Amino acid sequence: MAARGGATMDEGQHRQFDEFTRARRPVLLKVARRLCAGGTIDPEDLVQETLERAYRHFDKLAGENAGAVSVWLSTTLSNRFLDHCRRRRTEVLGAPALRVVQGDMTGEPVPLEQWEQVSRDDFQKAIDQLRPPHLREAYKLHASGLRYRAIAQQLSAPEGTVGRWLSEARQALRELLAPDRSSREGTVES
Template sequence: MDTAKSEQRAGEFATRYRAWLLAQAHNLCRNATDAEDLVQDALLRFIQTFGQLEALPNERSCEAWLVTTLTHLFYDQCRRRRVQAQGAKDPHLSNEVVVEHEPDARPVYDTLTDAQFSEALQTLSPKIRATFELHASGKKYQDIARSLGIPVGTVSKRLHDARARLREFLLRHIQSGVN
């Protein structure tokens, strides 16, 4: 097995999918700098993981691996920031003098769990859920329409409905947790 050629193949695949992965990362974190960092980490892990193999798995498997790894890295980043924010607020964990300021408003969706989001997805009709999941996996409206055999306008409507229903369901969870 030629390790250099394997790493080159993995590197070429990573380079080909970099822009697509960057769009996925930007959808997750809504910050260009953080998205770039996430993509770099995901691609590095991809090359480290698949660079030693004689042949890469099929493209779908590689795409899925990249998106899953990117998502896990994003969750890790969120957890790190939460721990850092909590550590900075606890004067016993910091050597600095802490000046109390008005706390920043915490995004209400930060309180949701993966299980609650999965439960919310299950409330969608199968057609709307399938459309939403394709879009969440990075597919463009035209590609979704083509794969489901529906007009692009129907894709737009289904995604609008999915977002509205998810928002409504998740807000009930948030509000019931506050009360």
Template sequence: MTALASRDPEAVPPRPPPDELDELTLARAQRGDARARRDLVVRYQRPVFALLSRMLHGRAAAPLVEDLAQETFLRVFRALEGFDRRGPARLSTWILTIAGRLAIDELRRRRLEVAPIDPAAEPAGPAAADADAERVRLAAALQHAIDDLSPEFRAAFLLREYHELEYAEIADNLQIDLGTVKSRLSRARAALRRALEEVYRA
């Protein structure tokens, strides 16, 4: 009976996390394969748009979000060949790092207007449920509180709470040490907590 050939563990690429691009497609994208690069954009465009939209909140920011998303992927493809597929950084984290830094740079350059709350979203008339009114009020207060955070605090908060990055990944993303990540998150959460407490007291 012929023995099964032993597999070289180096020859078998590790399976990526379920939300990551598979190893072979990533390798093709790094070699410049157009279809693989389209697959990469399709896989990661939603989290990129989500992060940029939350960082640059407001109706007036929509064209800017589109521009920065395009710039994000242009920079991704320019640097993709040097991305270490077997390194500690996940591809999604690396891409969000590029998007986050673009957003922070933009926020530092200009002060974006916070979009007014859409009156159509407010419950109108006595028929509106109290629960709906409270939910709208809390959501508006939370968004305003996030908008009031500094770009650096906002980035740390969104990467942790919305994109579920680990503290070490946030530190690498923002190029700060772990203690600074914890400090920024603590202060951001405290600011949001104060904003919500004011709503409850009103």
């Protein structure tokens, strides 16, 4: 997986990031659980999104002192939480009415969102194409409802590694299902 700026992480950097994740994940999860208490946002997903951002910026974070890293992680976690809250508010309050208004004003049917156009078969084919196999397995287990910890135990891998695999799997699926790819090829390859 490429780090920010296009440089790829070597195996040693991946191990270093896994250690970084193991050391900081429990504190982040504790904060996320407090933020998400009583709501519909999953604290583990919030932590994972924060760690995905840390992964993309790891080249810079690795050189910072522990205090600066903690502040960066806390700020990122809080911002992700606020983004989720804003998105949910917009979805609940605006999206249904907006679609109705758009359709009524133009007289045209409202186009489907990009991901609403992907068929179940194309999505399953894309999942089956995920390589290496541990990406596919981690994604399928997460999609079945397992949490990171359970996936880590089942695949005998650290939770941080599972998070990285899921991030890589999501990115690969975005690429496999991108509209420009399907229009060039007609469909997702099998």
